[in-house]
Amino acid sequence: MRIKLARQLLQWAVKLMRGDETMLAVYVMMIHKNMIKLSDVLVQSRDKIAQALEDAGMDQDGNIV
Numbered sequence: 001m002r003i004k005l006a007r008q009l010l011q012w013a014v015k016l017m018r019g020d021e022t023m024l025a026v027y028v029m030m031i032h033k034n035m036i037k038l039s040d041v042l043v044q045s046r047d048k049i050a051q052a053l054e055d056a057g058m059d060q061d062g063n064i065v
Helices: 002-017 021-032 043-055
Strands: none
Touching: 002 021, 021 043
């Protein structure tokens, strides 16, 4: 079970690094639900996610402005 989960997380990370929109939405949702912070996101993806948060009317912590 752990190997399967680790494999899935790795696949998601690779998709995000390639710019996959699905992972962008997942990170935005996780930030909005206070599951993670923007600083927990991969460095190469932070700008995209910060922009997506702003476009959705949220601040860097996922709070609706």
